[in-house]
Amino acid sequence: MLENNPIDPSNMYKSIYDFPDHIREAQKIGKAISLKNIYNNIKNIVVAGMGGSAIGGDVARLLLQNELKIPMYISRSYRLPNWVDNSTLVICSSYSGNTEESLSSFKEAQIKKAKIIAISTGGAL
Template identity: 30%
Template sequence: MIDFDTDSLNKMAEEISGFTDDLSEAIAVDSCVRKRYKHVLICGMGASAIGGAIFADSMYYSSKVSVDVAKTMSLPEWVDKDTLFVACSYSGETYETIFMYKLALDAGLDVVAVTHGGTLKELSEPKFCAC
């Protein structure tokens, strides 16, 4: 008989069960976004892209705003001034996400950063609005 260590499975179950609470908390945060956009481009890699993918899937049939997730190193051709760019990186150190964040700023897009810290937080702080 093989003995399995189930600690990581138990921790994952706790994280998943708290997901709806996390969503409720996130929805209550004022993002300071006041403009109506035609497009939302969410950039993240790995686990940081999962929230964006869930959001994009949930909006697919119910919204006139197109939502897409980018896991690339360049902005799509359709990106324009009616696009909100959202950079997601828990650590704030994901190279690709930071690179894309800078591209979005250079393109003149409105940007939102979702992060716990790191370089992405530092880059976004001067852009933070107090609503």
């Protein structure tokens, strides 16, 4: 596809085309991180993010649906579900690290004493 295509000004074609490479890179990064035994007694998982950051949660939920023994919920909102508590793992995801909704969810997760993992390339998150 052409750069600066008036039909695809955001170059979504390239984003979709590159998606498998991004998944492979994310898998490589994920395998290098050891989270075993850091958090225990988790009863549910919330992935808080917007746009592509939330889509990552959707993909993970679909890929893990037959393996997960606890509920996994994707939140695309400023607020977390009211059932989030200290037995919830909240994964806040924002590419920039400055997405308002993700930052709001992060702060709320702290107040609710949830277990938190933040994923970003920088920013306030």
